[in-house]
Amino acid sequence: MQELKNNRRRIIDISLVLVAIALLGGLALFLKPAVSADTVAVVNITDTGGCGGGCTSTGSLCGSCIRRSGDDLHAQPGIAWIKADTGSCRLLVAYDSRATNPADISTTIARSGMDNQITQTMNLAQFDKAPESRSGKLLRQTACGGACWNRTSKGENK
Numbered sequence: 796m797q798e799l800k801n802n803r804r805r806i807i808d809i810s811l812v813l814v815a816i817a818l819l820g821g822l823a824l825f826l827k828p829a830v831s832a833d834t835v836a837v838v839n840i841t842d843t844g845g846c847g848g849g850c851t852s853t854g855s856l857c858g859s860c861i862r863r864s865g866d867d868l869h870a871q872p873g874i875a876w877i878k879a880d881t882g883s884c885r886l887l888v889a890y891d892s893r894a895t896n897p898a899d900i901s902t903t904i905a906r907s908g909m910d911n912q913i914t915q916t917m918n919l920a921q922f923d924k925a926p927e928s929r930s931g932k933l934l935r936q937t938a939c940g941g942a943c944w945n946r947t948s949k950g951e952n953k
Contacts, residue, residue, distance in 0.1 A: 832875035878931035
């Protein structure tokens with residue numbers, strides 16, 4: 796009788812371990828590893844012809860264009876974070892220079908429907924001292940690997 800109880804307990808323990816491994820393995824498929832940035836690119840958006848909403852007619856970027864380019868950039872390896880300065884038609888893209896480069900960033904933004912030009916790259920120490928570091932709204936990278944837009948209606952990240 797005792798042997799039967801021990802066998803049941805062993806089967807339950809093994810089953811629990813297998814379920815835990817399966818759950819953790821499944822979650823690992825949805826997590827994007829954290830990226831440490833060493834460089835920031837300043838990207839001026841020159842035209843948003845892919846929007847159809849007249850983004851540049853007002854001299855600023857719309858949320859739809861920013862979201863689309865942010866999602867595309869976050870899917871690219873090596874991108875740590877993106878700040879959008881809608882008033883000056885500019886994106887600030889922090890990236891790991893060993894995993895990506897300015898040309899790849901520019902190409903990704905262009906594929907999102909926005910003509911762009913990278914006007915400057917700087918290391919993080921230079922960026923912290925630059926006026927650009929205090930402008931824009933952050934597109935935060937989530938654990939799922941996507942991008943979440945801070946809603947300005949809630950007054951976040953102003």
